[in-house]
Amino acid sequence: MNVLTTRLTEKFGLKYPVFSAPMAFASGGKLAAAVTNAGGLGLIGGAYGDQQWIENEFQAAGNIGVGCGVITWAMKDKPEVVDQILDHKPKALFLSFGDPKDFIEKAHKKDVPVICQVQTFKDAKHAIHCGAEVIVAQGAEAGGHGESRSTFTLVPEVADYICGNAPETLLCAAGGIADGRGLAAALMLGADGVLIGSRFWASEEAIVHSKMLDAALVASGDETIRSSVMDIARRLNWPERYTARVLKNGFTHQWHHDLDGLLENQDEQADLWRAAWQEGNTDVANTFVGEAAGLINSIEPAAKILTSIADEAERLLGRK
Numbered sequence: 001m002n003v004l005t006t007r008l009t010e011k012f013g014l015k016y017p018v019f020s021a022p023m024a025f026a027s028g029g030k031l032a033a034a035v036t037n038a039g040g041l042g043l044i045g046g047a048y049g050d051q052q053w054i055e056n057e058f059q060a061a062g063n064i065g066v067g068c069g070v071i072t073w074a075m076k077d078k079p080e081v082v083d084q085i086l087d088h089k090p091k092a093l094f095l096s097f098g099d100p101k102d103f104i105e106k107a108h109k110k111d112v113p114v115i116c117q118v119q120t121f122k123d124a125k126h127a128i129h130c131g132a133e134v135i136v137a138q139g140a141e142a143g144g145h146g147e148s149r150s151t152f153t154l155v156p157e158v159a160d161y162i163c164g165n166a167p168e169t170l171l172c173a174a175g176g177i178a179d180g181r182g183l184a185a186a187l188m189l190g191a192d193g194v195l196i197g198s199r200f201w202a203s204e205e206a207i208v209h210s211k212m213l214d215a216a217l218v219a220s221g222d223e224t225i226r227s228s229v230m231d232i233a234r235r236l237n238w239p240e241r242y243t244a245r246v247l248k249n250g251f252t253h254q255w256h257h258d259l260d261g262l263l264e265n266q267d268e269q270a271d272l273w274r275a276a277w278q279e280g281n282t283d284v285a286n287t288f289v290g291e292a293a294g295l296i297n298s299i300e301p302a303a304k305i306l307t308s309i310a311d312e313a314e315r316l317l318g319r320k
């Protein structure tokens with residue numbers, strides 16, 4: 001049996017144990033379909049629940065089987081978005097950042113498996129007991145929102161719990177995985193596969209401003225920071241426990257240690273930030289990417305990224 005054949009590939013009928021992350025604004029149907037076509041499972045980033053956008057991206061994916069993710073707390077006031085996604089019969093519903101219980105029940109009524117991304121051991125146990133088929137243990141290295149645990153300890157801690165208490169539950173690692181070394185290491189830590197965001201964000205199919213890609217290509221992991229300034233600038237009511245990893249820039253430099261000052265100037269700064277996002281002005285708008293920025297040196301088709309990660313992992317794991 002191939003070293004990359006795991007319980008995850010068997011459950012979802014994949015060639016490689018790799019999911020592409022449902023990244024807000026960046027993971028459209030084209031990226032998700034490319035990853036699925038190449039042997040992984042691609043996830044559309046349904047994020048805050050823009051129904052027209054989600055509809056368009058399912059169309060863009062065509063008849064290719066993809067999954068779709070949402071930011072769980074944002075669905076509290078719009079549960080109809082989850083119904084809309086489930087009507088597309090996705091390969092999986094992906095939930096992150098909030099209590100998944102009610103949505104897991106909803107998905108299971110429609111026979112859709114659920115992937116729950118968690119940031120703490122406590123939330124992993126809760127998601128397991130709510131019946132999620134797959135837990136994604138996300139470390140702080142990750143791009144976008146997350147918390148403070150590191151991938152290297154959270155994954156084996158959750159793996160041990162699953163082994164002793166819920167052996168049917170599957171586990172993926174996320175946060176800082178961008179090449180075959182990361183995939184091989186995740187499998188060694190006890191994961192059945194990985195969820196990769198930043199590396200697929202830097203792909204030809206992702207929906208990302210070219211100036212943000214340029215900024216990430218020259219950055220090392222040192223140039224990233226976890227912060228809340230962009231959520232204040234975007235007027236998004238993220239629960240306080242979650243921050244997002246982005247590239248440091250003039251905006252984080254000015255406001256990261258002065259959130260009260262930013263709140264006092266929110267109207268003006270929100271306008272500046274939004275205009276900068278449209279223009280790809282990376283001095284003001286933040287580039288959402290993880291510490292893996294330091295491992296990304298080229299923008300390539302998603303299929304090429306996936307096969308090179310898998311080839312390298314197979315080589316490292318000793319069967320090629």
Ligand SMILES: Cc1cc2nc3c(=O)[nH]c(=O)nc-3n(C[C@H](O)[C@H](O)[C@H](O)COP(=O)(O)O)c2cc1C
Pocket residue numbers: 021022023024025026045046047069070071095096117138141142143144145174175176177195196197198199201288289290291292
């Ligand atoms: C640009 C970007 C946007 C993201 N948006 C979301 C999102 O909308 N929902 C979500 O659950 N996770 C989101 N994430 C986090 C990913 O699900 C995943 O945990 C992370 O990308 C894994 O770490 P990596 O970036 O080091 O691969 C995002 C990540 C990035 C890089």
